[in-house]
Amino acid sequence: MGLDFEATPEEIKIFLEEAKEQIQTLEDGIMSLEKEHGEIDPESLQSIFRAAHTLKGSSAALGHVNMAKLTHEMETILDHLRKKSIDVTPELVELLLDGIDGLRIFNDEIYQGKESGIDVNDLVLDLQNFVATALDITPDTPKKAPFHPDQTDLKGPLFDASLETAALEIATSLNQNVFEIEVRLNTENTLPPVRAYQVMMFLEDIGQLIASEPTLQDLEKDRIEDTLKVLLVTKTDKKAVEDGIASIPDCKKVTLTAIKKANKTEKKEKIISAKPSTDLARKGVKAEKRTRSSETVISPTIRVDVDVLDDLMNLVGELVIDRTRINSDIQKLHERKEAEEALEKLGQTGNHIGRVTEKLQELIMKARLLPLETLFRKFPRMVRDLALKAEKEVQLVMVGEDTEIDRSVIEQISDPLIHLLRNAIDHGIEKPEERARLNKNSTGTVCLSAEPEENYIVIRIKDDGKGIDPAKIAASAVKKGLITPQKVQSLSVKEATELVFMPGFSTAEEVTQVSGRGVGMDIVKKNLENLNGSIQVFTEVGKGTEFRIELPLTLAIMRTLLFQSTDNLYAIPLSAVAETNRISKAEIKYVDNRKAINLRGKVLPLIHIEELFNLPVPQISGDFYFVIVVKNAKGQVGIIVEKLLGEEEVVVKTLSKLLGETRGISGAAILGQGEVAFILDVPSLLAYVTDSRLAGACCN
Amino acid sequence: MTKVLVVDDASFMRMRMNKLLTENGYEVDEAENGLDALDKYQKDSYDLVIMDITMPAMDGIEAVKHIKDLDPEAKIIMCSAIGQQQMVIEALKAGAKDFVVKPFQPDRIMESIKRVLS
Numbered sequence: 001m002g003l004d005f006e007a008t009p010e011e012i013k014i015f016l017e018e019a020k021e022q023i024q025t026l027e028d029g030i031m032s033l034e035k036e037h038g039e040i041d042p043e044s045l046q047s048i049f050r051a052a053h054t055l056k057g058s059s060a061a062l063g064h065v066n067m068a069k070l071t072h073e074m075e076t077i078l079d080h081l082r083k084k085s086i087d088v089t090p091e092l093v094e095l096l097l098d099g100i101d102g103l104r105i106f107n108d109e110i111y112q113g114k115e116s117g118i119d120v121n122d123l124v125l126d127l128q129n130f131v132a133t134a135l136d137i138t139p140d141t142p143k144k145a146p147f148h149p150d151q152t153d154l155k156g157p158l159f160d161a162s163l164e165t166a167a168l169e170i171a172t173s174l175n176q177n178v179f180e181i182e183v184r185l186n187t188e189n190t191l192p193p194v195r196a197y198q199v200m201m202f203l204e205d206i207g208q209l210i211a212s213e214p215t216l217q218d219l220e221k222d223r224i225e226d227t228l229k230v231l232l233v234t235k236t237d238k239k240a241v242e243d244g245i246a247s248i249p250d251c252k253k254v255t256l257t258a259i260k261k262a263n264k265t266e267k268k269e270k271i272i273s274a275k276p277s278t279d280l281a282r283k284g285v286k287a288e289k290r291t292r293s294s295e296t297v298i299s300p301t302i303r304v305d306v307d308v309l310d311d312l313m314n315l316v317g318e319l320v321i322d323r324t325r326i327n328s329d330i331q332k333l334h335e336r337k338e339a340e341e342a343l344e345k346l347g348q349t350g351n352h353i354g355r356v357t358e359k360l361q362e363l364i365m366k367a368r369l370l371p372l373e374t375l376f377r378k379f380p381r382m383v384r385d386l387a388l389k390a391e392k393e394v395q396l397v398m399v400g401e402d403t404e405i406d407r408s409v410i411e412q413i414s415d416p417l418i419h420l421l422r423n424a425i426d427h428g429i430e431k432p433e434e435r436a437r438l439n440k441n442s443t444g445t446v447c448l449s450a451e452p453e454e455n456y457i458v459i460r461i462k463d464d465g466k467g468i469d470p471a472k473i474a475a476s477a478v479k480k481g482l483i484t485p486q487k488v489q490s491l492s493v494k495e496a497t498e499l500v501f502m503p504g505f506s507t508a509e510e511v512t513q514v515s516g517r518g519v520g521m522d523i524v525k526k527n528l529e530n531l532n533g534s535i536q537v538f539t540e541v542g543k544g545t546e547f548r549i550e551l552p553l554t555l556a557i558m559r560t561l562l563f564q565s566t567d568n569l570y571a572i573p574l575s576a577v578a579e580t581n582r583i584s585k586a587e588i589k590y591v592d593n594r595k596a597i598n599l600r601g602k603v604l605p606l607i608h609i610e611e612l613f614n615l616p617v618p619q620i621s622g623d624f625y626f627v628i629v630v631k632n633a634k635g636q637v638g639i640i641v642e643k644l645l646g647e648e649e650v651v652v653k654t655l656s657k658l659l660g661e662t663r664g665i666s667g668a669a670i671l672g673q674g675e676v677a678f679i680l681d682v683p684s685l686l687a688y689v690t691d692s693r694l695a696g697a698c699c700n
Numbered sequence: 701m702t703k704v705l706v707v708d709d710a711s712f713m714r715m716r717m718n719k720l721l722t723e724n725g726y727e728v729d730e731a732e733n734g735l736d737a738l739d740k741y742q743k744d745s746y747d748l749v750i751m752d753i754t755m756p757a758m759d760g761i762e763a764v765k766h767i768k769d770l771d772p773e774a775k776i777i778m779c780s781a782i783g784q785q786q787m788v789i790e791a792l793k794a795g796a797k798d799f800v801v802k803p804f805q806p807d808r809i810m811e812s813i814k815r816v817l818s
Contacts, residue, residue, distance in 0.1 A: 054709060191799065201792065
C-alpha cells in the first residue's frame with residue numbers, strides 16, 4: 001500500500017535526514033545504557049529522551065501514525081528512566097532496540113513511499129506492559145473515578161452554600177458581582193489542564209477566585225477531566241466574562257450563572273455559548289494540500305559545510321569572470337585588434353582557470369568526503385546482536401572513525417565490512433568457555449580501525465580469535481575441488497591462506513545463522529577490487545586474524561595511464577599498472593599459440609588490447625611493442641598497445657546502462673580536447689584473460 | 701509586516717511552520733534552540749515568538765524566562781506535545797501567552813496567533 005503524506009518531497013527529505021540522526025542517537029544511547037547498566041550521566045539521558053521526543057513530534061506532523069505511536073511509547077520509557085522510576089533491565093534494552101529496528105523500518109517506508117506491512121501494535125503493547133509491570137500497576141486497572149459533574153442541568157449549586165455565602169459577602173462589600181462559572185473543555189488534541197489554567201489566569205486577572213474545582217494545585221498535577229468550575233467575584237459584567245473565556249481556545253461550552261443575594265438558587269441565568277466546530281474548515285484545508293505521490297524518488301542527500309559551499313561559489317564566480325575575459329579576448333582576435341595582447345591575456349586566463357579548477361576539484365572532493373563514522377556507527381549494535389546469537393562475548397573496539405573517505409566508497413564498503421565482522425565473530429572468536437580453557441580473556445576483541453596512508457585509506461579488521469589454519473584451508477580447498485592436491489603442495493603458507501578468497505570457498509562446517517548468507521570472501525574481494533581497492537589477510541593460528549583493506553580516497557577522480565590503440569583512447573588506473581615496457585618483437589615466444597615473453601625470469605603472457613574486446617588486431621609497425629604490465633593478486637599480464645600517451649588525472653563518468661554489457665570497462669573519461677577515453681576495469685579484464693585464454697600461464 | 705521567530709530544534713518542524721506563516725503573510729525568522737532564539741531576540745525585535753519546549757542548549761521554558769526578562773511585552777506561543785502540560789503551565793507562569801499542540805493544525809495555530817496578537 002502506498003503512503004501519502006501532507007508534505008513536499010523537500011520536506012520529506014529533511015524529515016528523513018533528521019529522523020536518521022535521531023534514531024542513531026537513540027540507538028547509541030540505549031546501547032550505552034546497556035553497557036553502563038543504566039548509570040549514564042543525566043545530560044546523555046536527556047539527549048536520548050530529546051531524540052525520541054523530537055522524532056515523535058516530527059513523525060506525527062508528517063502523519064506517520066505508527067512511527068508516532070512507537071516513539072511515544074519509547075519516549076514514555078525514557079522519561080521514566082530519566083526520572084529513575086524504572087530500571088534498565090536486559091528485557092527493556094531488547095524492547096527498546098526492537099523499537100529502534102521498527103523506527104528504521106518506518107523511516108524506510110517513508111523513503112520508499114510504501115508501507116512495509118509491519119504491525120507496530122504488539123511492540124507498543126509490550127512497551128506499555130513493561131512500564132506497567134515495572135511501575136507495579138496493571139494497565140487494566142481503571143483510572144481513578146473520573147470527576148463527573150452534573151453536566152447541563154444545574155440541579156444544585158456548583159459550590160458549597162457556605163462558599164457561595166462568603167463570595168456574596170465579599171462581592172457586596174466591594175459592590176461587585178458573583179458568578180458561578182462552568183467551562184466544558186475540548187479534550188482532543190489539546191492540553192485540558194493548561195486550557196483550564198489559562199481560564200483561571202484570565203479570571204484571576206479580572207477578579208477574585210473564591211473557589212474552583214479542580215483547584216490550581218490539581219491542575220498542576222494534571223487532575224482534570226473536561227469540566228472546570230469557578231466561583232468568581234468580579235466587577236466585570238457577565239458578557240465581558242463570558243466573552244473573555246470564550247476567546248480561549250478549546251472552551252467548548254461556557255455557562256455563567258450570576259448569583260444574587262436574595263434568591264440565589266432560583267434565579268439562575270444560563271448563558272451558553274458554543275463555538276462553531278473548526279473540523280469542517282480543517283477538512284477543506286486538508287483536501288487542498290499537496291500529497292506526495294508514492295512514486296516520487298528521494299535522492300540521497302549529503303550535508304555540506306556552508307563554508308565549503310561559499311568557497312565553491314567564490315571559485316565559480318572567478319570562472320564566470322574568466323569566461324567574460326575569454327569572450328572579450330576572442331572578440332579582439334576576431335577583429336584582429338591588439339592580437340598579441342589578446343593572446344597573452346588568453347594565456348593568462350587559461351592559467352588562472354587552471355588554478356581555479358584545481359581548487360574547485362579539491363573542494364568538491366572535500367565536500368564528498370564523509371567520516372567513516374557514518375558507516376562504523378551501526379557496527380556496535382550489529383556486533384552486539386551477532387555475539388548474542390553466536391553465544392560469544394565480543395568487545396568491538398573502533399579506532400579512527402573520523403577518517404574521511406568519499407561517500408560513494410563508504411556506500412560500497414558497507415557490505416564487505418559487515419561480512420568480515422560477521423566472519424570474525426562467527427569463525428574467529430571462540431566461545432567463552434573455550435577461550436577460558438586457552439587462557440584467553442573470555443571476552444574476545446574485534447578491532448576495526450581506519451587510517452589514511454598516502455592516497456589510500458587503510459581499514460583493518462583484527463580479531464584475537466583462533467586464526468586461520470593454512471593446512472585446514474588447503475585441505476578444504478582440495479576437498480571442494482577448487483585446487484589439485486599436487487598444486488596445494490607448492491603453495492606457500494600465505495598463498496594457502498589466501499585460498500579463502502577463492503570463489504566457492506567456506507570453512508564453516510555448517511552454514512551458521514550468522515555467516516552463512518551466501519556471500520563468500522570472493523565477493524568481498526571482488527567488491528573491494530571494483531573500488532580499485534585491495535584486501536590482504538594475515539593470520540596466526542591461536543592468536544587471531546587481521547584483514548587489511550586498502551581503498552582509494554575517491555572514486556570520482558582517478559590517476560590513470562592513457563594510451564591509444566586502433567584509434568581508440570583508453571585510460572588504465574595507475575594503481576593497477578605495475579610497469580610499462582618496450583619489448584622487442586624478437587623476444588616474443590609463443591605458449592599454446594599465445595604471445596608471452598620472459599620478463600626478468602618470469603613468463604609474462606601478452607595480449608593485444610583489441611583481443612580483449614574482440615576487435616581486429618592492428619599491424620604495429622617497427623621492431624617494438626609497447627606493453628603495459630598490469631597486476632592483480634593472481635599475477636601479471638602484459639597488454640600490447642599502439643601508443644602510450646602518459647599519465648593523466650581523469651574525472652570518471654559512469655556509462656549509461658543502455659550500453660548493455662560493458663565487461664572490462666568501468667567508465668569513461670572526457671579529456672582536454674573533448675575526446676572520450678574508456679577506463680579499463682582491470683580485475684574483470686584479468687579475470688577474462690585468466691579464465692578463457694591464458695589459464696594457468698599467468699598464475700605460475 | 702508582522703515578524704515571527706520560530707524556535708524548534710527540528711528543521712522539519714521549522715520548515716512547516718515557516719511555510720504556514722509565510723503563506724499567511726507573516727515575516728518569519730528561525731532559531732534552532734532557546735539560546736539561538738535569545739540571541740536573535742537580542743539582535744532584532746519580533747512581534748511574536750513560537751517556541752518549542754524540548755530543545756538542546758536551552759529549553760523553551762528557560763528561553764521564555766530570558767526573553768521575558770529582556771522584553772516584558774514579548775508575546776510567546778508555546779509548541780507542546782501531548783503530555784507536556786506541566787511544562788506549558790510553567791511557561792505560562794513565566795509569561796508565555798498561549799500554546800499549540802503538536803501535530804500542528806494550521807487553523808488552530810492561526811487562531812492562537814490572532815488571539816495573542818490582538
